[in-house]
Amino acid sequence: AAAVAAAEQVVAALREECATPAARLDGVAAAMAGEMAAGLAEEGGSKIKMIVSYVDNLPNGTEEGLFYALDLGGTNFRVLRVQLAGKEKRVVKRESREVSIPPHLMSGNSSELFGFIASALAKFVADEGHNAVFNDRQRELGFTFSFPVRQTSIASGTLIKWTKAFSIDDAVGEDVVAELQMAMEKQGLDMRVSALINDTVGTLAAGSYYDEDIVVGVILGTGSNAAYLEKANAIPKLEGELPKSGNMVINTEWGNFSSSCLPITEYDEALDKESLNPGEQASFSRRLHTPHMSKIFEKLISGMYLGEIVRRVLLKISLQSSIFGNLDQTKLKTRFILRTPDISVMHHDGTPDLRIVAEKLADNLKITDTSLETRKMVVEICDIVTRRSARLAAAGIVGILRKIGRGVPGDKRKSVIAIDGGLYEHYTEFRQCLETTLTELLGEEASKSVAVKLANDGSGLGAALIAAAHSQYL
Ligand code: ADP
Ligand code: MG
Numbered sequence: 001a002a003a004v005a006a007a008e009q010v011v012a013a014l015r016e017e018c019a020t021p022a023a024r025l026d027g028v029a030a031a032m033a034g035e036m037a038a039g040l041a042e043e044g045g046s047k048i049k050m051i052v053s054y055v056d057n058l059p060n061g062t063e064e065g066l067f068y069a070l071d072l073g074g075t076n077f078r079v080l081r082v083q084l085a086g087k088e089k090r091v092v093k094r095e096s097r098e099v100s101i102p103p104h105l106m107s108g109n110s111s112e113l114f115g116f117i118a119s120a121l122a123k124f125v126a127d128e129g130h131n132a133v134f135n136d137r138q139r140e141l142g143f144t145f146s147f148p149v150r151q152t153s154i155a156s157g158t159l160i161k162w163t164k165a166f167s168i169d170d171a172v173g174e175d176v177v178a179e180l181q182m183a184m185e186k187q188g189l190d191m192r193v194s195a196l197i198n199d200t201v202g203t204l205a206a207g208s209y210y211d212e213d214i215v216v217g218v219i220l221g222t223g224s225n226a227a228y229l230e231k232a233n234a235i236p237k238l239e240g241e242l243p244k245s246g247n248m249v250i251n252t253e254w255g256n257f258s259s260s261c262l263p264i265t266e267y268d269e270a271l272d273k274e275s276l277n278p279g280e281q282a283s284f285s286r287r288l289h290t291p292h293m294s295k296i297f298e299k300l301i302s303g304m305y306l307g308e309i310v311r312r313v314l315l316k317i318s319l320q321s322s323i324f325g326n327l328d329q330t331k332l333k334t335r336f337i338l339r340t341p342d343i344s345v346m347h348h349d350g351t352p353d354l355r356i357v358a359e360k361l362a363d364n365l366k367i368t369d370t371s372l373e374t375r376k377m378v379v380e381i382c383d384i385v386t387r388r389s390a391r392l393a394a395a396g397i398v399g400i401l402r403k404i405g406r407g408v409p410g411d412k413r414k415s416v417i418a419i420d421g422g423l424y425e426h427y428t429e430f431r432q433c434l435e436t437t438l439t440e441l442l443g444e445e446a447s448k449s450v451a452v453k454l455a456n457d458g459s460g461l462g463a464a465l466i467a468a469a470h471s472q473y474l
Pocket of ligand 2: 199421
C-alpha cells in the first residue's frame with residue numbers, strides 16, 4: 001500500500017504540472033500570436049523564426065501538366081511525378097520511387113550526394129520514355145529539403161547546417177538548389193528546380209490544392225511545425241517588391257516557441273538537458289518556467305518525445321516505489337526505448353485486464369507481473385502526457401488563427417487546417433483531444449467555421465504542386 005501511495009504521488013504531481021486549463025491555453029495562443037508578430041517585424045525578432053518561404057501562390061486546382069518532386073529529409077529520398085489535369089480531374093496520375101541513401105554518402109561530399117540523387121532522378125525520367133510535351137519545354141521540379149536553409153528566393157537557399165544522420169561539410173553554406181541543378185546537368189537531365197520548400201509548406205500547398213479554405217498547414221510527426229498564409233503587407237521584414245498575389249506563405253518554425261505559459265515538468269527539463277540541442281543551462285529556473293530551453297514547444301508536443309517523457313515518469317516511479325517489483329532497470333534507464341507508437345498502443349488498450357499494457361511493459365521495459373491497478377496508472381500517465389501535447393498543439397493553431405483574424409466570432413469565412421504526420425494520423429486519442437480542444441478554445445459558435453483535415457503526403461505532392469503554381473510557363 002505504501003508503494004502504491006508513493007507511485008500515486010508521482011502521478012498526482014505529474015497531473016498537476018501538466019494541467020492545461022483553457023485559461024492557460026488562451027495564454028499560450030495569445031503568446032504564440034504575439035511571437036509571430038514579433039518574428040515578422042524583424043529578423044531575429046522572436047525565438048520563432050517566421051521564415052519567408054517566397055511561396056506567394058498556393059496551388060488552387062487549375063494547374064495542368066506533368067510535374068516532378070524530390071523529397072529529401074531522412075534516410076530515404078523520394079522522387080515523384082504527377083500529372084495534373086485541372087479543376088475537374090485534378091491528379092490523374094501519380095508515380096513515385098523511394099531510394100535509400102547509402103550511409104557513406106551521408107557524410108561524404110556534396111557532389112557525390114547530389115550526383116547520386118540526380119542519377120536516380122534521371123533514371124526515373126528515362127523510364128517514362130519519350131514524352132513529346134518536353135520537346136520544347138523544360139521539366140520542372142519542386143524540391144522538399146527538410147533541413148535548415150536560409151532562403152532568398154523561391155528557388156534558392158543556402159544550407160545552414162545538416163541535421164539527422166547527415167554531415168557533409170562542403171555543402172554547408174552552399175545553395176542546395178544550385179548543387180542539385182548542377183548535378184542534374186552532369187546527368188544530361190534537362191530539368192529546372194522551380195521551388196525549394198520544406199514539408200510544412202508542402203502540407204499547406206497539398207491541402208489548398210483540394211480545398212481553397214485551407215489557411216494553415218501543420219506537421220505533427222516526429223517533429224512539429226506549422227506554415228500559414230499571411231498578408232504580404234503584414235510582414236515588415238519582407239524586403240523588396242510585394243508579391244502580386246498580396247500573400248506570402250510563412251514557415252513559422254513554431255517548434256522553438258517558448259512562453260512562461262507552457263506547463264514544463266522536471267521530466268521535460270531533464271530531457272532537454274540530455275538532448276542533442278539543449279537550451280542554455282545557465283538560465284534554468286523553475287520560477288521562470290525555463291524559457292531558454294531549445295525547441296521546447298516541439299519537445300512538449302511531437303512524436304519524437306512523448307514516449308520518452310512517459311519512460312522518464314515510469315523510471316521515477318520505479319526509483320521511488322516498489323510497484324514494479326524487483327526490477328532490473330537497465331531497459332527502463334535506456335533513453336528513447338519507449339516510443340510514441342508504444343504509448344499509443346497502451347493508451348488504446350481496450351481489454352478488460354489491460355493485457356496489451358502488460359505485454360508492452362514486459363516486452364519493452366522488462367516490467368513483469370504488474371497489477372491491474374499499476375497498468376491503469378501507466379495508461380493514465382500516457383493520457384496525461386498526450387493530452388498536454390494535443391492541447392498545446394491546439395492552442396498553437398488557435399494562436400495562428402488569431403494572428404490572421406480567423407475563427408473569431410463574426411468571421412463568416414471557413415478556415416481549414418491541414419495536418420500531416422504520424423502522430424496525428426495514427427494516435428486516435430491525440431487526434432480527438434486536439435479536435436475537442438480546438439472547439440473548447442474557439443467557442444461553440446466560432447468553431448463551426450473551423451475544421452481540421454488530414455493532408456497526407458504534403459512533402460511529396462505539395463512540392464510538385466508548388467512547382468506547378470510557380471511554373472516558368474504561366
Ligand atoms: P516524419 O515526421 O518523420 O516525417 P511521420 O509523419 O510518418 O514521419 O511521423 C512519424 C512519427 O509519428 C513517429 O516518429 C511517431 O512519433 C509518430 N507515430 C507513428 N505511428 C504512430 C502511432 N501508431 N501512434 C502514435 N504515434 C505514431
Ligand atoms: Mg514527414
